[in-house]
Amino acid sequence: MIPFITDDDIDEVQVKTGLIFDNERRQAIKSYSDIQACPGSGKTTLIAAKLILLARNWRDESKGICVLSHTNVAKNEIIQRLEKSESGRKLLSYPHFIGTIQEFVNRFLAKPFCRSKGIAIKQIDDDACVKYIEKRLSWKTKRYLEGKPKANISDLQIRYVDGDFEKIIPGFTKHSSSDSYKCLLSIKESMIDDGIFFFREMFEYAQAYLKVNSDVILAIRSRFPLALVDEMQDTSLIQDEILNKIFLYEGSLFQRFGDADQAIFLGDDENSNSYNTSKLKVINTSHRFNSSVALLATRLSTNRISLVSTQADATCQPHTIFIVDESSRRKVLKEFAILCSSLPIDNELAFKAVGGVGKAKKDGLTLQHYFPTFDKGNSNKHFKPKKLIGYFRLAKEFKSCTSSGYKIILEGISRLLSLAGYNYLSVSDLREIIRDSKEKFSVNEKIIVILISDLNDEASWYKNSLELLRLIGLKEWETEVTDYISFSPSSPELSNEIEINNSFVEVVNDRDVVIEIDTIHSVKGETHSATLLLETKYYQYDIHQVLDNIVGLKSELPKGARKKKFMKQIYVAMTRPKYLIGITVDNSRITSTQKEAAVMNGWRIVDLTEADT
Numbered sequence: 001m002i003p004f005i006t007d008d009d010i011d012e013v014q015v016k017t018g019l020i021f022d023n024e025r026r027q028a029i030k031s032y033s034d035i036q037a038c039p040g041s042g043k044t045t046l047i048a049a050k051l052i053l054l055a056r057n058w059r060d061e062s063k064g065i066c067v068l069s070h071t072n073v074a075k076n077e078i079i080q081r082l083e084k085s086e087s088g089r090k091l092l093s094y095p096h097f098i099g100t101i102q103e104f105v106n107r108f109l110a111k112p113f114c115r116s117k118g119i120a121i122k123q124i125d126d127d128a129c130v131k132y133i134e135k136r137l138s139w140k141t142k143r144y145l146e147g148k149p150k151a152n153i154s155d156l157q158i159r160y161v162d163g164d165f166e167k168i169i170p171g172f173t174k175h176s177s178s179d180s181y182k183c184l185l186s187i188k189e190s191m192i193d194d195g196i197f198f199f200r201e202m203f204e205y206a207q208a209y210l211k212v213n214s215d216v217i218l219a220i221r222s223r224f225p226l227a228l229v230d231e232m233q234d235t236s237l238i239q240d241e242i243l244n245k246i247f248l249y250e251g252s253l254f255q256r257f258g259d260a261d262q263a264i265f266l267g268d269d270e271n272s273n274s275y276n277t278s279k280l281k282v283i284n285t286s287h288r289f290n291s292s293v294a295l296l297a298t299r300l301s302t303n304r305i306s307l308v309s310t311q312a313d314a315t316c317q318p319h320t321i322f323i324v325d326e327s328s329r330r331k332v333l334k335e336f337a338i339l340c341s342s343l344p345i346d347n348e349l350a351f352k353a354v355g356g357v358g359k360a361k362k363d364g365l366t367l368q369h370y371f372p373t374f375d376k377g378n379s380n381k382h383f384k385p386k387k388l389i390g391y392f393r394l395a396k397e398f399k400s401c402t403s404s405g406y407k408i409i410l411e412g413i414s415r416l417l418s419l420a421g422y423n424y425l426s427v428s429d430l431r432e433i434i435r436d437s438k439e440k441f442s443v444n445e446k447i448i449v450i451l452i453s454d455l456n457d458e459a460s461w462y463k464n465s466l467e468l469l470r471l472i473g474l475k476e477w478e479t480e481v482t483d484y485i486s487f488s489p490s491s492p493e494l495s496n497e498i499e500i501n502n503s504f505v506e507v508v509n510d511r512d513v514v515i516e517i518d519t520i521h522s523v524k525g526e527t528h529s530a531t532l533l534l535e536t537k538y539y540q541y542d543i544h545q546v547l548d549n550i551v552g553l554k555s556e557l558p559k560g561a562r563k564k565k566f567m568k569q570i571y572v573a574m575t576r577p578k579y580l581i582g583i584t585v586d587n588s589r590i591t592s593t594q595k596e597a598a599v600m601n602g603w604r605i606v607d608l609t610e611a612d613t
């Protein structure tokens, strides 16, 4: 029986949290129909509130709620909100499931299918697959692929077509007797034998499982009588199809939340899933930004959503278009910092500079052109502690002993085992090995002892960590392992060091202004104090392609999938800040008509190419 949520329940949450749930949001909490809501409208907040209310009266011990999201960031955000509530914490374990769509599909469909067919899955990781292939390509095959600009080795994958598995061989449209074809085919065969797969291939196995075993759908429906999906706009066509097969049926409780305007994770040809094309009434009020930000960002809404701010403060900040050229490009962070220095101090909200392309590229324009030491791998979302103790400190950040904290520790142990020369083990493999071992209780007990110990006490760290190594069977090791398990004081190991790596710092009027640099994809879902959008190039210059819309010269949508994607990325960036938006564009890519229109339509122009700036 699914608990019923009443207005009184919602009133109680309002009083406790200070959040405001108007009629539209109340409907979203009480009903199970799909919701489209604009940036900052509080989708994540609303999902967490709804889950906590459901958890309070959830009685069934064998059936649970399935909560899915597209990214780990969104999943963790929901988990962290639930952890703060006693009822919410009940949802963090069986029979409930909170995870990414990929994790759900791996666990409930792809892995069971592969087990039943004797296919051993050891690693699911696109980067590892590409490295595996690159290492094994013959010289001749490399040359062949170089002559095929559209062929991509990351397409060397299996597909489930008409009840059969086919292998895609990049650079070939049909079977061939050539050496390059044979080389690629044999690499794919050895990948399958070695158990290494692309993420996407799990969805192919999942489709096969659903086809050959119709009971599985009924079993999942019975285990999860209720499913909620966050970030639905980013769901690829195959994910959409699988979710619909399982959760969309007469009488089902399947509620999807998203914002089609923010669909930035899809491939160019995948713009529409069943959610993005459905015509839903949109919640267009945002708690995030003031009305001047709403006005500028509205021009970039692909679905023509007129954004409305709920904030009483109507102060218009100096939203600025910075004009740069090659020699003045690096000045922009400093100029933006000066603007930020006059914004209200709010330690919770960061200043960020973001762009579409983070990876250095020949002939490109990337974040490095503005901040030369930018390194995507150092972004705190991709942050991996350098030492085992760092994993324990990170896990400790989760207030209760949850599966997320345990998973982080298992990641640390998996890395320890790799350094000690063992084959790579995924977290779930390691979890299974521990579960089946006779040392299960001692290992888990030791993990808890370390987790609750004082991680700043060097002697206790060495004592405990060496006992952990003994329990997992490590008796001798090389210096790499010694370094990895060595003690280090807490401050530089965690996020501080990382943030400094990708941060620009300027002292303005005795105020330290820190601007974090990141990609647009990494800041999705975040709220900033001010956001500076940096022009980058992915085949084309992104800002340039939609500049007419930004400055208010044009209201029609740009034509072509790539331009629409740029528009969505820029929309995501422009809807992050509470107070202030900055945009950087090259001098050669803005006309005097565009400058005039910008000034008429709410922008300030600062030309950094002029000598005295």
Ligand SMILES: Nc1ncnc2c1ncn2[C@@H]1O[C@H](COP(=O)(O)OP(=O)(O)OP(=O)(O)O)[C@@H](O)[C@H]1O
Residues within 6 Å of the ligand: 018, 019, 020, 021, 025, 037, 038, 039, 040, 041, 042, 043, 044, 045, 046, 259, 262, 287, 288, 524, 525, 526, 527
């Ligand atoms: N019901 C509410 N009442 C008051 N403030 C709220 C409410 N919901 C959210 N907020 C505040 O608005 C901001 C944005 O919320 P949230 O991140 O949940 O929005 P979102 O819809 O998930 O945004 P996005 O689409 O950009 O990911 C946060 O600062 C949050 O605290």
